[in-house]
Amino acid sequence: MRLLVTGGAGFIGSNFILYMMQQHPDYKITNMDALTYAGNLENLESVEKEANYTFIQTDIADKQAVDQIFQQGIDVVVNFAAESHVDRSILEPEVFVNTNVLGTQVLLDASKKYGVTKFVQVSTDEVYGSLGETGLFSESTPLAPNSPYSASKAGGDLLVRAYHETFGLPVNITRCSNNYGPYQFPEKLIPLMISRVLNDEPLPVYGDGMNIRDWLYVEDHCSAIDLVIHQGRVGDVYNIGGNNERTNIHIVKTILEELGKPETLIQFVEDRPGHDRRYGIDPTKIMKELGWKPKHNFESGIKETITWYLSNEEWWTRIQSGEYREYLTKQYGSRLGKEQ
Ligand code: NAD
Numbered sequence: 001m002r003l004l005v006t007g008g009a010g011f012i013g014s015n016f017i018l019y020m021m022q023q024h025p026d027y028k029i030t031n032m033d034a035l036t037y038a039g040n041l042e043n044l045e046s047v048e049k050e051a052n053y054t055f056i057q058t059d060i061a062d063k064q065a066v067d068q069i070f071q072q073g074i075d076v077v078v079n080f081a082a083e084s085h086v087d088r089s090i091l092e093p094e095v096f097v098n099t100n101v102l103g104t105q106v107l108l109d110a111s112k113k114y115g116v117t118k119f120v121q122v123s124t125d126e127v128y129g130s131l132g133e134t135g136l137f138s139e140s141t142p143l144a145p146n147s148p149y150s151a152s153k154a155g156g157d158l159l160v161r162a163y164h165e166t167f168g169l170p171v172n173i174t175r176c177s178n179n180y181g182p183y184q185f186p187e188k189l190i191p192l193m194i195s196r197v198l199n200d201e202p203l204p205v206y207g208d209g210m211n212i213r214d215w216l217y218v219e220d221h222c223s224a225i226d227l228v229i230h231q232g233r234v235g236d237v238y239n240i241g242g243n244n245e246r247t248n249i250h251i252v253k254t255i256l257e258e259l260g261k262p263e264t265l266i267q268f269v270e271d272r273p274g275h276d277r278r279y280g281i282d283p284t285k286i287m288k289e290l291g292w293k294p295k296h297n298f299e300s301g302i303k304e305t306i307t308w309y310l311s312n313e314e315w316w317t318r319i320q321s322g323e324y325r326e327y328l329t330k331q332y333g334s335r336l337g338k339e340q
Pocket residue numbers: 006007008009010011012013032033034035036037038039040058059060061079080081082083084085099103122123124125153175176177178179180185
C-alpha cells in the first residue's frame with residue numbers, strides 16, 4: 001500500500017507514522033507536511049533513513065505540488081494536516097480556513113483525479129460543539145462548532161462528505177477526543193503544564209478549571225485510524241474516544257502530584273472566549289463495528305506521558321528555544337535541494 005500521510009511531522013501524524021511503520025513494514029509511506037511551527041521532523045528521526053519512508057515539504061493547499069505527489073501513485077490518504085490550536089484560531093482565524101478548509105479541498109480534488117481507494121479525514125469531537133452535564137457525542141450529533149478552529153474542521157468534514165455524495169470518493173471521517181502522549185507540542189494543556197511544572201512556573205488554568213475534556217492516549221487514536229483505513233465502511237463517520245472525561249483542574253493537580261510539586265503553582269486566569277464546557281465521546285460504533293479497544297486508561301496514560309516528557313526534556317526545551325527548526329536544514333537541506 002502506498003500511504004500518503006499529511007501533517008505527519010505534527011503530534012498525532014508523527015505518532016501515526018511510527019505506529020504504521022511498525023504494524024505494516026511493507027507499506028510505502030509518504031509524509032507531506034508544510035512544517036509550520038507545529039511540524040517537527042525530529043519526531044521521525046528514527047525512521048527517516050528507512051527506504052519505505054519519504055518526507056516532502058509541501059503545503060496541502062498548493063495544488064501543483066500536491067498534484068505532483070499524487071502523480072507518483074497514492075492508494076490511501078490520511079489527512080492530519082491542520083492548524084490545530086483553538087487559542088491560535090481566536091487570534092488568527094484566516095490560516096485555519098486556508099489549511100483546514102481549502103487545503104482539504106485540494107487534497108480531495110487530487111484524490112478524486114487519481115482515484116485513491118480511501119481518503120481518511122482525521123477530525124475532532126470539537127465539531128459537535130459543547131455538551132451540558134449529561135449526554136455524549138454520537139456520529140449523528142449535529143455539527144455546532146464554536147471556535148474558528150472547530151468551524152474550519154467542520155468545513156473540511158462537510159467537503160469530505162460532499163465529495164463522497166457527489167463524486168463517489170471513498171471516504172471516512174474520524175472524530176476523536178483530546179489526545180495526549182509523546183511529541184505533543186507544549187502549547188496544549190498536558191505538555192504545557194508538565195513543562196511549566198518542571199520549570200516551577202505558574203500554571204495558567206482558564207476560568208474555573210471545571211471544563212471537561214475526554215482524553216485519549218495518542219497510540220490508541222493511531223490504532224483506531226489503522227482499523228478505519230482497512231475496515232471502515234465507505235462514507236461513514238467514526239467517533240473515537242476512551243471514556244476518560246476529566247476536568248482541567250483534575251489534570252493539572254494530577255501532574256503536580258506525580259511530579260511532587262505544590263498546588264500553589266496553579267493560577268486561575270481569564271477564561272478563553274467561547275470556551276466549550278464539556279466534550280464526551282460515545283465510541284460504541286467503532287468498538288462494535290470494527291472491534292477497536294483502547295489499551296490505555298487515563299491513569300496509566302498520564303504516567304507514561306509524564307515519564308516521556310521527563311526522559312525527553314531536550315525535545316521540548318529545543319521547541320521552547322526554537323532550536324528544533326534548525327534540524328530541517330541540518331538534516332534535509334541538501335536533500336531537499338533548497339535552503340529552508
Ligand atoms: P499538530 O498541530 O501537532 O500538527 C499539525 C501538522 O500539520 C504539523 O506538522 C504542521 O506542520 C502540519 N501542517 C499545518 N498546516 C499545513 C499545511 N497547510 N500543509 C501541510 N501541512 C500542514 O496537530 P495534531 O494535534 O497532531 O492534530 C493532527 C490532526 O488531528 C488535526 O487535523 C487535528 O484537527 C486532529 N485532532 C487533534 C486532536 C488533538 O487532541 N491534538 C484531537 C482530535 C483530532
